[in-house]
Amino acid sequence: MSVPQFYPWQVETAREWLGAQQRERFAHAWLIHGLAGIGKVEFARAAAAALLCESPQGGLACGVCSACTWYGSGNHPDFRRIRPEAVALAEGVLEDALDGDMEEPAEAGKAASKRAPSKEIRIEQIRSVESWVNTGTHRGGLRVVVLYPAETLNTISANGLLKVLEEPPPHTVFLLVSDAPDRLLPTLVSRCRRLPLATPPANVALPWLEARGVKDAAAQLAAVGGAPVAAARRIEADLPVRADWLDTLAQALARGQAPDTGALVDTLDKVPAPEWIDALQRWCTDLALLQAGAPVRYFPSLAEPLARVAARASRHAVADMARWLTRQRMIATHPLNAKLFAHDAMLRVTAACLKAA
Numbered sequence: 021m022s023v024p025q026f027y028p029w030q031v032e033t034a035r036e037w038l039g040a041q042q043r044e045r046f047a048h049a050w051l052i053h054g055l056a057g058i059g060k061v062e063f064a065r066a067a068a069a070a071l072l073c074e075s076p077q078g079g080l081a082c083g084v085c086s087a088c089t090w091y092g093s094g095n096h097p098d099f100r101r102i103r104p105e106a107v108a109l110a111e112g113v114l115e116d117a118l119d120g121d122m123e124e125p126a127e128a129g130k131a132a133s134k135r136a137p138s139k140e141i142r143i144e145q146i147r148s149v150e151s152w153v154n155t156g157t158h159r160g161g162l163r164v165v166v167l168y169p170a171e172t173l174n175t176i177s178a179n180g181l182l183k184v185l186e187e188p189p190p191h192t193v194f195l196l197v198s199d200a201p202d203r204l205l206p207t208l209v210s211r212c213r214r215l216p217l218a219t220p221p222a223n224v225a226l227p228w229l230e231a232r233g234v235k236d237a238a239a240q241l242a243a244v245g246g247a248p249v250a251a252a253r254r255i256e257a258d259l260p261v262r263a264d265w266l267d268t269l270a271q272a273l274a275r276g277q278a279p280d281t282g283a284l285v286d287t288l289d290k291v292p293a294p295e296w297i298d299a300l301q302r303w304c305t306d307l308a309l310l311q312a313g314a315p316v317r318y319f320p321s322l323a324e325p326l327a328r329v330a331a332r333a334s335r336h337a338v339a340d341m342a343r344w345l346t347r348q349r350m351i352a353t354h355p356l357n358a359k360l361f362a363h364d365a366m367l368r369v370t371a372a373c374l375k376a377a
């Protein structure tokens with residue numbers, strides 16, 4: 021198994037970041053942030069490999085030393101990743117076929133059989149890493165913890181992590197990854213150096229998608245706000261460019277009719293809430309653009325029904341809807357009742373879009 025690589029749009033940033041600093045002076049905690057779906061977790065994992073590598077080349081992992089071999093086989097004793105059980109399980113489905121896991125997939129599985137897998141990073145995970153970082157490193161170099169998504173730390177685990185970072189353990193680098201750093205505990209953020217990752221320009225993202233055999237790459241990329249990894253995942257998972265539910269919703273509203281809310285809610289119940297909220301936010305942006313006389317940005321294939329929706333909907337109601345979605349996005353990782361939440365959202369969209377201008 022080879023060590024994880026940086027995506028082409030990350031290599032320059034990685035070289036500047038990793039190559040310019042001496043390992044022993046490397047800051048002990050970093051917050052890697054940027055748009056969802058641009059490959060931030062992959063960046064952190066490739067960075068971990070580089071930091072653990074025993075003979076880095078221009079800051080990046082050499083791929084052949086013993087540390088790289090250990091890392092590549094999923095067995096480096098000085099590497100840990102922390103993510104919610106639900107994320108670990110979702111990754112396991114993909115990774116089991118591809119490579120080994122770095123730690124305790126069996127434990128995550130066992131826990132999950134007793135109760136629903138946690139969507140949060142739990143304090144037990146932080147405590148386990150805390151005792152681990154307080155022992156010597158196995159290979160005498162750095163020890164690296166990759167934690168994602170950092171916004172899934174709950175109040176207790178975030179405070180637990182803060183305590184660890186306040187007295188940074190020696191030779192240890194924490195790489196926190198987040199789509200939404202504004203949702204993190206500010207005191208935790210203040211303990212980290214920030215490393216913003218840019219969304220790659222289309223002239224880099226499109227050839228990358230095309231090289232993977234993606235047809236209609238420009239439309240795929242637009243539908244996910246320019247995030248190439250998100251676009252590639254949708255295609256690998258055989259998901260259409262835009263979800264069918266958006267099409268159903270747009271077609272009904274374009275005819276001036278309320279959509280079949282029950283059927284839409286059943287569909288949304290199977291999609292992670294942040295994902296459908298993001299899609300609806302882009303949808304609202306497209307409506308607002310049309311209402312301002314501009315072309316759509318995200319859903320060119322829905323331009324025609326959206327134009328009819330935009331002509332009918334009140335601008336005020338669309339703006340209200342967009343604000344409501346932004347607020348919901350803040351809490352979307354833990355809706356109390358996902359179905360009720362989706363139902364509420366569908367009713368609000370319908371009301372906003374059928375309200376006379």
Ligand SMILES: [Zn+2]
Binds near residue numbers: 074076085
């Ligand atoms: Zn190496």
